[in-house]
Amino acid sequence: MLIGDLKTTVLKDNGFSDVLPVEFARTQAAVQDESAIEDLVKQVLQEFAELPDLSAEPDSMRKWIGLVADYLERTRKKKALTEAVRALGIADEYLPNRDAQAGVGQFIAQQMLDAAPGGQLMNAILEIAPHLDGDSLERLITQVTPAWISGEVARHLLPSEAGASPHRRTVALNACESRTAHQFVDRAMCLDFGHYWIGAAGGVAVGEDLAQETLDQCFGAVRHLLGLPPDWPLEKLMVRPGCFHFLILTMHRLRPEIVAEVVAELHRVVPQLIIILLTGDTPPTAEALREWRLDEAIVLSPPLGPDEETLGYQLAHDLRSIPDRLNGCWR
Structure with missing residues (x-):
């Protein structure tokens, strides 16, 4: 002033x-x-909304909140931001000053990324969507899609020591869809795309040698993940400096001995891989981990609830459909 x-x-x-x-x-x-x-x-x-205290948040989370806030503040109709806050279930007495010229986006961004319930997140985006340009809306949707996942749980995908390089790290997630694990990774990494890469493999092999066919599938995915041409020897595989590399494996339909062989061989060749094992609807028991020879594997806890993966999958689908629905392309 x-x-x-x-x-x-x-x-x-x-x-x-x-x-x-x-x-x-x-x-x-x-x-x-x-x-x-x-x-x-x-x-x-009064020109500034009361900003949330982000001092306790890691740098990656602050960066994520700032990016989401930037997209939100491109909203052409500022009243839509107030309605979005209400849609997130925030009582009127906690609403930022509707006439504020700065800080509202950051306030909403933190609320959205604080494990917002899927229905509330969807309603908040619907309030904003008609007042954003198409590119900003699509990018905003990408950023908030994994917000239904607990950040605290997702961060167990990563080494416990900040800056530590993973070594033969295997994490079990009670999910069926690789997209669910992908969102867990996005959540853990705060969508800081420059510092992580994700691949996926698995399913049901149909040949006579199930173990070898499954290994071939997995190493094909690893080649793609690490950018190695298909005809180059595996000895040339190189991880990217300063990046995490996640490989999502759908193994819950395979025999335990095959899972054990596949994980051991993948980690022998690329020990820096963080392998995420999808174990189906239920988390693995200690006995199952022993059968897979994965006694030291981390089991994400608390596990996903009975309908949680379905609701998360549905939320991602519905969020991605918003731009087309706005343009009448969904009919």
Whole structure:
């Protein structure tokens, strides 16, 4: 806020060019007593929503919140942001100032990414969708799709020590669809695409040598994951520096000895792989892990509830359908 006759050129000349984009109004310089000063402060502060405290969040989470906030703030109708907050189940007394010019997007972004229930997240996006350009809407949907997953649970996919490189790490997830595991990875990594890669393999082999066919499938996926041409020897496989590499394996229909052989061989060749084993609707028991010779595998806990994967899959489908539905292409 510029007071009195202060000109923007004065700010530029004194090194304050960075604050010019947040100039909202000009007021007179009649600040003569304490009450007038308080009124002026209130006038300035009402232009900003009360921002959530992100000091305890890791850098990747702060970056994710900031990116989602950027897409939200492109909304052409600012009232839609207020309605989106209500759709997230936030009571009116906690709503940010509807006339605020800054900070509303960050407030909503944190609420969306704080494991928002799927129905509320869907309704919030529907409030905003008609007032965003198509590209921003699609990118926003990509960013918020894994928000139904608990970040605390998803982070168990990663080594417990920050910055540590994974070594023969295997994680069991009670899910059937590789897309579900993909969303767990996205959630764990805060969609920081420059630092992780995901591949998937598995299913039911149909030949006589099930173990070898399954291995061939898996190493084909690893080649694709690591960008190795199909005719090059496996010895040339190289992981990308500073990146996690996840391989999602659908193995719950295979015999335990085949699972054990496949996981052991994959980790022998590429020990840095984080292997995510999809175990079907129920998490594996300690006995099952012993049969797979995976006693040290991490089982994500708490496990997905009976309908949770179905609802998550449905949410992702419905969110992705919004742009087409807005354009009438879904009929």
